[in-house]
Amino acid sequence: MLPxxxxxxxxxxxxxxxxxxxxxxxxxGMAIAGGLLVGxxxxxxxxxxxxxxxxxxxxxxHVATDGRITMIMPAVEMGQGVYTSQxxxxxxxxxxxxxxxxxxxAPPDQANYGSPVFIVQATGGSTTTSAWFLPLRRAGAxxxxxxxxxxxxxxxVEASSLSTDRGVISHKASGRSVRxxxxxxxxxxxxxxxxxxxxxxxxxxxxxxxARRIDTADKTAGKTVYGIDxxxxxxxxxxxxxxxxxxxxxxxxxxxxxxxLPGVRQVVVLDDLVAVVGDHMWAxxxxxxxxxxxxxxxxxxxxxxxxxxxxxxxxSEGAGVAAQRExxxxxxxxxxxxxEATYEFPFLAHATMEPMNCTVHxxxxxxxxxxxxxxxxxAQSIAAQVLGIEPSKVTVNNHYIGGGFGRRLEADGIGKxxxxxxxxxxxxxxxxxxxxxxxxxxxxxLYHDRLxxxxxxxxxxxxxxxxxxxxxxxxxLPPAFKGGIDIxxxxxxxxxxxxxxxxxxxxxxxxxxxxxxxxxGVGPNGSVGSTECFLDQIAHETRVDPVxxxxxxLARAPRALGVLDTVAQQAKWGAPAVASxxxxxxxxxxxxxxxxxxxxxxxxxDVAVSDQGDVRVTRVVVAADCGRVVNPDTxxxxxxxxxxxxxxxxxYNQITFSGGRxxxxxxxxxxxxxxxxxxxIEAHIVSSTQDPxxxxxxxxxxxxxxxxxxxxxxxxxxxxxxxIDRKLIAKTA
Amino acid sequence: xxxxxxxxxxxxxxxPADMPLLWVLRDVLQMTGxxxxxxxxxxxxxxxxxxxxAVRSCQLPIGLVGDRAVTTIEGVSQTGAGxxxxxxxxxxxxxxxxxxxxxxxxxxxALLAHNPNPDDADIDAAMxxxxxxxxxxxxxxxxxxxxxxx
Numbered sequence: 099m100l101p102x103x104x105x106x107x108x109x110x111x112x113x114x115x116x117x118x119x120x121x122x123x124x125x126x127g128m129a130i131a132g133g134l135l136v137g138x139x140x141x142x143x144x145x146x147x148x149x150x151x152x153x154x155x156x157x158x159x160h161v162a163t164d165g166r167i168t169m170i171m172p173a174v175e176m177g178q179g180v181y182t183s184q185x186x187x188x189x190x191x192x193x194x195x196x197x198x199x200x201x202x203x204a205p206p207d208q209a210n211y212g213s214p215v216f217i218v219q220a221t222g223g224s225t226t227t228s229a230w231f232l233p234l235r236r237a238g239a240x241x242x243x244x245x246x247x248x249x250x251x252x253x254x255v256e257a258s259s260l261s262t263d264r265g266v267i268s269h270k271a272s273g274r275s276v277r278x279x280x281x282x283x284x285x286x287x288x289x290x291x292x293x294x295x296x297x298x299x300x301x302x303x304x305x306x307x308x309a310r311r312i313d314t315a316d317k318t319a320g321k322t323v324y325g326i327d328x329x330x331x332x333x334x335x336x337x338x339x340x341x342x343x344x345x346x347x348x349x350x351x352x353x354x355x356x357x358x359l360p361g362v363r364q365v366v367v368l369d370d371l372v373a374v375v376g377d378h379m380w381a382x383x384x385x386x387x388x389x390x391x392x393x394x395x396x397x398x399x400x401x402x403x404x405x406x407x408x409x410x411x412x413x414s415e416g417a418g419v420a421a422q423r424e425x426x427x428x429x430x431x432x433x434x435x436x437x438e439a440t441y442e443f444p445f446l447a448h449a450t451m452e453p454m455n456c457t458v459h460x461x462x463x464x465x466x467x468x469x470x471x472x473x474x475x476x477a478q479s480i481a482a483q484v485l486g487i488e489p490s491k492v493t494v495n496n497h498y499i500g501g502g503f504g505r506r507l508e509a510d511g512i513g514k515x516x517x518x519x520x521x522x523x524x525x526x527x528x529x530x531x532x533x534x535x536x537x538x539x540x541x542x543x544l545y546h547d548r549l550x551x552x553x554x555x556x557x558x559x560x561x562x563x564x565x566x567x568x569x570x571x572x573x574x575l576p577p578a579f580k581g582g583i584d585i586x587x588x589x590x591x592x593x594x595x596x597x598x599x600x601x602x603x604x605x606x607x608x609x610x611x612x613x614x615x616x617x618x619g620v621g622p623n624g625s626v627g628s629t630e631c632f633l634d635q636i637a638h639e640t641r642v643d644p645v646x647x648x649x650x651x652l653a654r655a656p657r658a659l660g661v662l663d664t665v666a667q668q669a670k671w672g673a674p675a676v677a678s679x680x681x682x683x684x685x686x687x688x689x690x691x692x693x694x695x696x697x698x699x700x701x702x703x704d705v706a707v708s709d710q711g712d713v714r715v716t717r718v719v720v721a722a723d724c725g726r727v728v729n730p731d732t733x734x735x736x737x738x739x740x741x742x743x744x745x746x747x748x749x750y751n752q753i754t755f756s757g758g759r760x761x762x763x764x765x766x767x768x769x770x771x772x773x774x775x776x777x778x779i780e781a782h783i784v785s786s787t788q789d790p791x792x793x794x795x796x797x798x799x800x801x802x803x804x805x806x807x808x809x810x811x812x813x814x815x816x817x818x819x820x821x822i823d824r825k826l827i828a829k830t831a
Numbered sequence: 832x833x834x835x836x837x838x839x840x841x842x843x844x845x846x847p848a849d850m851p852l853l854w855v856l857r858d859v860l861q862m863t864g865x866x867x868x869x870x871x872x873x874x875x876x877x878x879x880x881x882x883x884x885a886v887r888s889c890q891l892p893i894g895l896v897g898d899r900a901v902t903t904i905e906g907v908s909q910t911g912a913g914x915x916x917x918x919x920x921x922x923x924x925x926x927x928x929x930x931x932x933x934x935x936x937x938x939x940x941a942l943l944a945h946n947p948n949p950d951d952a953d954i955d956a957a958m959x960x961x962x963x964x965x966x967x968x969x970x971x972x973x974x975x976x977x978x979x980x981x
Contacts, residue, residue: 177927317932383870738967738969
């Protein structure tokens with residue numbers, strides 16, 4: 099139960115103010131001031147299907163006659179805490195308690211729940227708070243204004259004479275009060291006000307407080323239903339297998355042994371995969387083991403990791419597209435004191451703890467899907483496409499998500515499950531084994547970053563950053579792929595607030611046969627990672643302290659400077675790294691993150707390196723300026739978790755190919771950081787009233803170069819290909 | 832037919848004896864709080880108690896359970912240590928996506944039941960078999976200490 103919140107002053111309608119559209123607000127960088135007057139665009143928006151006794155006030159708010167408020171969540175909950183933060187934004191302006199709120203998953207409906215950033219309905223890129231902070235507050239304020247208006251009309255008083263608290267409207271002069279639910283039907287029939295005044299931040303009673311999460315009580319009790327937990331009458335269970343060699347097709351399947359096993363019902367053979375359907379997952383798994391599958395030769399049977407690295411490096415020498423050009427960097431880089439480096443980033447699997455799964459029931463020309471997805475609209479359209487039916491014939495039931503990290507921004511698995519379900523009577527739950535989940539993925543692209551810089555009098559005067567890799571955007575959101583530039587791949591490299599003199603940032607698109615997808619931290623993992631390692635190298639070779647070196651480049655970036663100074667102070671930069679029994683060689687490194695996430699993070703990492711070359715991260719200190727914060731406890735949690743994700747990647751993770759096969763399959767060879775390998779993690783929030791930035795991914799990005807730089811400090815070896823290769827830093831090497 | 836005692840309730844089950852307890856719980860008894868993560872006892876998402884001892888249910892054939900009592904996340908609040916851990920998990924907002932947390936809570940509850948005051952090394956030893964991809968380890972450690980002190 100949450101503590102009672104103090105009463106909030108009533109907002110007022112102000113019809114005389116000019117309309118400001120949602121789009122204009124977004125394009126103006128969402129300059130949001132307290133008490134700002136905003137235009138409302140909910141004309142189409144009484145969507146969603148309210149349950150019995152529920153009145154829909156707009157696309158996001160249903161008010162039940164008993165006073166409970168159901169909020170439809172445009173961004174999905176996959177651990178990042180956004181069901182709570184979104185509810186806080188609505189509840190703040192609607193003036194209800196979080197304990198009065200039920201969260202509902204949004205159906206596929208781009209018109210109402212499409213991301214203001216992506217247009218399509220998608221949760222990713224650490225955009226939820228920056229994208230929805232204002233629209234959800236407006237939804238809450240609008241609904242509240244209509245409820246107030248309905249009560250005012252009923253009582254024959256001015257709406258401005260009414261106040262609200264926890265879903266109750268009061269008229270102080272007469273002592274009357276009424277619950278939202280009692281006037282909701284009448285309020286919902288009122289004309290939607292076109293002008294609304296949002297609260298001044300000084301009046302916030304929820305936003306900015308460490309509110310309890312609304313999803314964790316059920317999760318603690320094991321009651322939360324993830325996609326994999328769906329139970330339907332007469333449901334069958336299936337598991338699938340794709341070609342072990344990338345691109346292979348099924349040529350022959352001997353089903354006899356599998357069909358003889360207890361509980362095995364059916365084998366579904368498609369051109370590129372085989373599924374076994376049974377009474378439970380165990381039967382499906384046993385059946386799969388008993389199948390004898392022959393695969394046709396694949397054109398990618400020669401795919402080999404060493405050759406993939408070489409191919410990308412060769413591609414990086416080819417023609418690129420300028421993503422940013424200021425001055426003539428190439429000319430400036432012909433002479434003077436020059437520095438050069440390349441950094442390489444591997445394919446990565448997401449390895450969500452909830453393995454990929456999707457339940458589908460195809461019947462009577464329609465289809466129903468139960469899944470946890472970051473893209474409900476894509477889920478709907480891929481199922482419709484598979485079946486050749488209208489998207490409106492596909493119902494998508496979204497769920498709580500057991501880890502997304504970008505994997506569930508892809509609907510490929512939903513397509514496969516639908517293709518299997520086409521051949522099954524009744525609903526079928528298709529569950530990937532961990533081995534299929536790891537080895538039949540869309541992976542984070544292989545990236546190659548080439549950097550050059552010229553230094554004069556301790557200052558960088560020219561900078562060239564060339565990023566080579568496959569484009570996710572070109573496939574995932576084609577309208578965003580313009581002029582040959584993948585805006586995600588170069589994010590963090592372009593428009594750097596560092597003063598770098600003449601700048602050229604280029605993108606070289608080079609597609610490999612491996613399908614690629616967003617992965618927590620996205621483009622900045624490579625672009626920021628390589629930049630921060632390179633700056634460390636230049637600082638070291640010009641004999642300037644790495645923090646001081648960065649400070650000199652940040653004259654025009656006060657927020658970046660703020661987090662850098664904070665982290666240096668909190669980590670006691672200049673003091674030696676934490677001593678550890680893990681290894682005698684210790685070091686500390688620093689890195690800074692400034693990118694389109696809209697947040698500023700600085701990180702100091704301490705490492706200890708064993709004689710055998712194993713690395714243990716012993717301490718991580720992060721300073722973050724994320725603008726206005728909705729839930730500070732969630733912010734800390736995301737920094738802690740993001741840091742663990744980044745440590746895991748740089749220490750342990752890569753997907754590699756040999757003979758066309760992915761060499762990793764489960765947690766023994768795609769290793770996760772465990773609790774006994776954990777550093778201490780300190781997060782310091784630099785308070786700010788700037789527009790909200792994102793925090794789901796920045797921790798993952800910033801910790802990796804800090805670790806690489808710390809390993810250099812400990813060993814004198816520059817890590818230029820991720821993950822860290824222990825052979826390079828073993829003492830006996 | 833096999834008899835299986837789960838959270839104090841006896842079930843009669845007709846499945847192959849080599850079927851892992853995990854799939855009996857999830858797909859036959861429809862108790863989906865216990866999670867599938869890796870299938871080879873590397874991640875701990877499927878952790879349950881067998882007579883109070885934490886075990887990985889994905890590697891435990893149902894035929895080997897015998898008359899030992901199975902406790903799952905759905906029933907762990909009935910144990911003193913389980914209730915303390917669950918409360919600490921909420922007090923400290925340990926959970927993010929939550930998928931691994933049934934297993935984390937079961938491992939932590941078993942630890943606390945056998946060791947009321949675990950130190951960091953005890954926590955490492957008991958919890959290193961449970962992977963959390965969201966990276967909630969800082970709070971898992973704090974949560975166990977918080978529960979021990981409650």
